[in-house]
Amino acid sequence: MKQKDLCDKHTPISTTLEARMKIKDSLNLPKSSIPMKANLSQREPQMLTRWEDTKIYDQIIEKSEGHPKFILHDGPPYANGHIHMGTALNKILKDFIIKSRFMAGFDSRYVPGWDCHGLPIEHQVEKDLKAKKIPLVKTDLRKRCRTYAEKFIDIQREEFKRLGVFGDWDNPYLTMKFPYEATIVREFGKFVEKGGVYLGEKPVYWCASCKTALADAEVEYAEHRSPSIYVKFPLVSKVPGLPEDTPVYVLIWTTTPWTIPANLAIALHPDFEYAAVRVGGEIWILAGELRDLVLSGMGVKNYETLATFKGADMERLVCRHPFLEKDSILILADHVTLEAGTGCVHTAPGHGQEDYEVGLKYDLPAYAPLDDDGRFTEDVPFFAGQFVFDANQAVIAKLEEVGCLLKVEELEHAYPHCWRCKSPIIFRSTRQWFISMETNDLRGKALKAIDQVRWIPAWGHDRIYNMVENRPDWCISRQRSWGVPIIALHCEDCGRVLLDAGLVNRVADLVEKNGADVWFEKDLNEIFDPMPACPHCGGKNFRKETDILDVWFDSGVSHAAVLQQRPELRWPADLYLEGSDQHRGWFHSSLLESVGTRDTAPYKSVLTHGFVVDGEGKKMSKSLGNIVAPGEVIKKYGAEIVRLWVAAEDYRNDIKISQDILKQLTDGYRRIRNTFRFMLGNLYDFTFEKNAVSVAEMAEIDRYILHRLAYISNRVLKAYEAYDFHVIYHTIHTFCAVDLSAFYLDVLKDRLYVSHPESPERRSSQTGLYHLVNVLARLLAPILAFTMEEIWQAFRPFTPFEEASVHLTAFAEIPSSFENRDLADRWERLLEIRQEVSKVLEEARKNKEIGHSLDAQVTLTVNEKTYDFLKDYEVELDDIFIVSRVVLEKSDGAPLAVTVTPAPGVKCERCWHYKTDVGTDGEFPTVCGRCAEVLCSLA
């Protein structure tokens, strides 16, 4: 039999249209107050305007007056370019926390900040000026940089607001504001006062044609032909076990012959095995593993290995420089490899980063006898005045002359070049300012402070601990323009440096009023009145230090400039929250700055998130073409989907994003939205004050869902507490799909639609819906900030609540009456049986015995125990299973058997149940007894 036939045959249809309409009108069908289609990208801006007009953030602040403070201190993004997915992720996570902490009863404000000084902006501005052929003048450049930063702060501010992030956007902190700049100077002064600042040497990239230091970001690698030479250094020290009458040499290899004059050491790996090989009348030392390769490369055929040594055994033996009157000692370093060369590495601490670092361990100076043009100074015999790249040949010739050159080749390799003039650059030791890690035991104190902080995830502790434990002194100077100057004076009379906290603070006061520009714009006698005297020679002729501070120092003082200076905030912060790269960045600089000046960390806990990667887990890059931009996602899906993305993924690891994931999120979003829409739609004739039913009087199924709601609420609140946002999304989404949509709401339809509108059972269900919306909307408000606001506006008329925005509410307190373990146990058992019934219904559906489940009668054949249990629910079982009739039968022991047959009786036109009492009422011949009763009472 076909389904249609079955229906036609058994469903009496009212003969007149009027009667049909009357019956349909008597149903309490939902009246939706919010549209099914979210249309987020168009509606969100309206919501933003509303929030702006009502000054929502100010209202939140007002409401949190007197609440305990929770301080999340914003790490300042760099004021350059548009925001990307990573910045969006970071700001949204912060917004989740700010909003949820407020709703949990805290005064949690958000003061956003921007990092304004620094190279990238200076670069951009410099480029613009070059293009327009405007000459570079430092003071003018600085003004243009400021304007440039302002422009991007405005752009980013709008982009952040568009994401639904609340905060003090009208009054953010900027590292270039005068008072902030003054704080930077003062904090620097504190280090000066404690003796932590010193002038030292450090090799940096140097462009000899531009005569300037280059930052890493200014270096481009390109192919370059270099000489490749093997050189022997005579070993002066006697080595036990080697014949004393034979000269011994250590073999090195280098591609920068011009650095040979600056050689101070030869580095060996402590664990490698080195061989002493007799070649003719000499003994050569080189790594055992490279022996055959190197010697055959030189055409040496006959050799004999006399002995082998561990690198560690040769530490501090002394070699003689091949042609200069100085020694070169053997040192140990882990960076030595066997990939190229001889395993004995020519070390010039003034010309290489690794050489410099290992040199520090052996107290070797960063010797770099070059001038700004890249020419050897008078200090260097034979080559004084020569440009280093030209000197390569001269050095090779000299080595040849003294008989220490073993081999010359040419090598094509990637070599650093200047981003500006494209010429090859050199590594050159320069004078730089440092903060010592050892003065006042900064390192030790920082390590102790790290132990006091809660790192989330916990491995953050090890990561930053290892960094601080091993890092060199903090180089705080940059040879740049756009930043805060290092306040120091160079005595023109004696050449010494005048570094004094008192002077620093005098300048800080000027900076507070006029900005850091005063240092560059004003003459020294305008800045200092009276002019200090040089403590070394008494002279009063000074030159200003022109270096600026590392921008990490700028942002590192934010705890002092923001937390300690804004009355609404508090020091230290409860939380810093940034990407995991900031263990080296802001967490690190803030820690050192704070420990150096205040002995403790500026934060109690630090939360890190991973990086945004594409669907395959690969990082986003222009060359891969896999970049997803927030603007495009907002346009296509809405900011709400971006927020949901942040909430759905576990941000501790890398966070994937792809069209696939976004599609999935929109599906998840729709499920949540429709669930709320349906619940609201069924509250149209309900207000809490007039119609609510007390928990004790509610139907069991409604009380069961309240029990579930209490569980969900508790779980979600704990997750907010632990910043486990993905748990929140998954918990609520599953709750909406499984508990609500597939069970509770589906079962409720009959009662909501069919019952008398004022009936207790309908009011009971509506009370259930009311609590669901009230609790869930608040729980989701920090995440779905736009949608829950929309829900709240639709919901408020049914409530006594005065809050005009969901963001002004607190999380709902769950009355203890919602929880009922025994009742929940019973309902979970019912749900298990329901599951079994569903399976059998599906079989019947497949066999074309039924279509809709209401076509069915279900017979449960159960054992004694189950029978007794189900007997209590006998009248409700048809509702729970959404079938027309349930028959209970005792089995002879089998726990549960389900059979499905077509329901007896006739289909009621109103409630669609098959009932045997359809037609018994004379006035309404097409409906069942229950419906007839309702119709009568409505008439």
Add this chain to the structure above:
RNA sequence: GGGCCUAUAGCUCAGUUGGUUAGAGCGCACGCCUGAUAAGCGUGAGGUCGAUAGUUCAAAUCUAUCUAGGCCCA
């Protein structure tokens, strides 16, 4: 090369101190409904837990190595 981290069904996530046939939601397939309808309901098929080797009576869960990927250094 070093420090830290990640790797469970197509996707997003669960899997407590190692212990029965590895779970959920979504998606997918098939079907139902047409009174949540650019919705809703049901059933079902999908992983042997990145790979390998160990420890163990027993491992997704511990160890080592490797592979792929991420951040930070070099």
